[in-house]
Amino acid sequence: MKFKDEKLQSLIVSIEDIIQRLKQAESDQSHLLLDVHNNSQLSATNLIHYRNLREYDIRDLQKKLGNLGLSRLAKAESHIMASLLSLEYILKKMVDPHITENVTAPFSIKKSQKILAMKAKSLFGYRSKSRRVRIMVTQPTESAYNYELVQSMVAAGMNCARINCAHDSAEVWLKIIENVHRANEKLKRKCKITMDLGGPKIRTGAIVPGPKVKKFTPQRDEWGKVINPAQILLVHAITDESAANAVPVPAGWLSKLKVNDKISFTDTRDKLRALKIKEIGQGFAIANCYDAAYIATGTKFTAHIDGAQEMIEVGDMPAIAQSLLLKTGDRLIVHKHAAPGKPAVFDEEGQLLAEAHIGCTLPDIVNLVQPGEKIHFDDGKIVGKIQEVYPEKFIVEITYAKDTGAKLKADKGINLPETNLKISGLTEKDKNDLKFVARHADVVNMSFVNNPSDVTELIEEIRALDAQDKLGIILKIETQKGFNQLTEILLEAMKLKKVGVMIARGDLAIETGWDNIARIQNEMLAVCNAAHVPVVWATQVLENLAKKGIPSRSEITDAATSVKAECVMLNKGPHITQAIRLLDTILKGMENYQDKNAPMLPALEAVGS
Structure with a gap:
């Protein structure tokens, strides 16, 4: 018994030593808490505790605690002091059952969970029924002109619609937002609008363009029968080349078209083809094409309008990207x-x-x-x-x-992961786009956050627009520099009320190495959890399914792992609604087995039961 008591006393000394070190760190770094928003003071303090705890190797202590059946602190990042004080009390109680003194932490383990849930709701909006993790979906240009597509995404479980300011124009963004709001009203949902600032990303320049022609192909079954006609978007002018199905036509002719009107033309191969108008909207029409067709600049369209034939020429088509x-x-x-x-x-x-x-x-x-x-x-x-x-x-x-x-x-x-680029922060385009975002969006996503000064610049711009109380921010961590300064970046960001982090795993993997990305994404989840900052799990989630209609086995495993975050991002693709539905099912199922970073043990069930 004496030997056992000595072992327990040794553990108590170790725990007390850690508690004192963390309290000293809190005191030494108290200046970092001065400007933190009121609702994040406790969270920022806990982040300091966690970051300082991780400066030490406590694996030997963890093993000893585990051998006693006690918490190993492995999942305690969101409530470090509460867990340490509880361990101290339990160990002392094991030595002397008569001890009644129990020092409490500023917030309990349960309170830390409530804080994170509250912040996730503030940033991402209401969760879907039976699902804690939200789903964010990148919007294609088509969402500006195809309301049914937007409605199907919201109905399938989309909680946040993401618009990337690196593409399209303010006119297209506004149409997408209006369609999301329309779907919200119809379906009684509250899907949020998040918008990405392009940031200083380095990209390849232009390439000599190819011919100005576009192939439209309907989808056929094994018998060659059309099951989904090709949809062609008739507009006055193509505002962005990402509108892959758009064909420009004169505005006056477009305004005369009606639903079920037929348009005939000869394509670039001298094949006779026809279109049938499916839908008319403000400044656009959607037409179905039941045969493969090549449409180029100057292709002649003929429509029967009010009993007369009217012929026009197709306007300037985008060149094929070489x-x-x-x-x-x-x-x-x-x-x-x-x-x-x-x-x-x-x-x-x-x-x-x-x-x-x-x-x-x-x-x-x-x-x-x-x-x-x-x-x-x-x-x-x-x-x-x-x-x-x-x-x-x-x-x-x-x-x-x-x-x-x-x-x-x-x-x-x-x-360029090995190059000292010295580029970060907001571009002039970002600052201009932010004005639109502040008026129309709920959340702004900042790309390529490398250091706290990048966040300071964003906060200053948001305050200049008087949007600090309305606009949430999500910081995209995409570089080695950003990961290495994540704690400092979070403490700076927590000056605002609504803050989140996106783990941009694609660029991170390139910047830090494929052999490091598994460790890094887990470290980021832990650090953000310590700060009670909601996380977006991003990059190629169910990518094959969204683009090709069939998921890979590794994609399913990745989607299941994403339940550790507060939100999962899907990229656009022709099968995006199917991807949302599957992700919704996976997340609902996995939440029975995973509570944030803690595995859960429901009763075993046979498949199909």
Whole structure:
């Protein structure tokens, strides 16, 4: 018994030592709490406790506590002091059952759970029935013109509609928002609007365009019968090339069209084709096409309007986006000047005449890179090493691309994880877009947050717009710098009432290495949980399902793991409604087995029971 008491006393001393160290850290860092919002004072204090606890290796202590059947502090990040004080009391009680003194923490374990739930509701809105985790969905341009699509997403379980300011225009954004509000009213839902600021992301520049033609193809069954006609959006002008199904026509002609009107034309292959008007809206019409058709700039449309034939010519169609085909061992020139990129040129015998070249959206990187540094294109689909650097360009040797070669398109991300880029914060476009966001959205997502000063700049802009009480912020952590300063970033962000974090796993994996991303996403979940800051689990969740209609097994496992967050983000795709429904089902099912980071043990059930 004496030996056992000595072991318990040793554990008590260890726990008391940790408690005193955390209290001292709280005192030393009290200046960081001065400007924190009132509703986050306790949360910020707990974050300081957790971050200082993690400066020590407590694995030996954890094993000893586990052997006694006590909390190992592994899931205590949201209530560090309460857990430590409870452990201290229990250990002392084990030594002397007559002890009654029990020091309480500023908030209990149960209170910490309520704080996080309250903040998640404030940021993301009401949760869906039987589901704690919200679903955020990136909106395609089509959502501006197809109300039924938006309604189907809200009905399937979308809690937040995400609009990316890097694409489309304010006119398109407003139409999407109006459709979300319309769906909310019809379905009695409260789907929130979140908007991403583009941020200083480095992207590939333009590439010499292809022909101005678009192929429209209906979906057919195994017998060749049309089960879903191709939908063509007739508009006066295409405001963004991401409106993939848009065809520009004269406004006067468009205004005369009616539902069920038929339009005939000869496509670029001299095939006779017809369209049937399905829906008329303000400034647009949606037409069904039941045969494959190629429509180009200048294609002649004929419609029977009020008993007479009226012929018009299709306006300026977007050019087909070209790409550079790159293989391992190829060389690519990245240049400062804005000239459109071109693929490599070969002679008839396959000898290289000119290397592929492309520009970038932030030309200053040409003067920042160094030979030997890595460069990633398009979320790591193409990897290279910088070989030579010149005042106006640098040359990359491709070290990884798929065996058949990878296509590099315009406006694809460039990551330079080993380069000191010295670029962050809000761009002038971001500041201008923020004015629209403050008027029309519930939450603004800030991209590429690298340090606390980035957050300070955002808060100043929001306060200048007098939107600090209305607008929530979600900080997208996409870089190694952002991860390494996450605690400081959160303490700065908590000056506002509504704060969240998005784990942007795609860029993070490239920046920190694929071998680190599993650890990093778990660390971020823990740090944010310590701060009672809601988390968005993002990047390629159910990506195959949304784009191709069939999920992979690994996607299902990833979606199940996302139950540890407060919100999961889906990207756009033709099967997005199906993806929302499946994610809704997975999250509802997994919440029986996982409460945030704590596994739960419901009664075992056979499949199908």
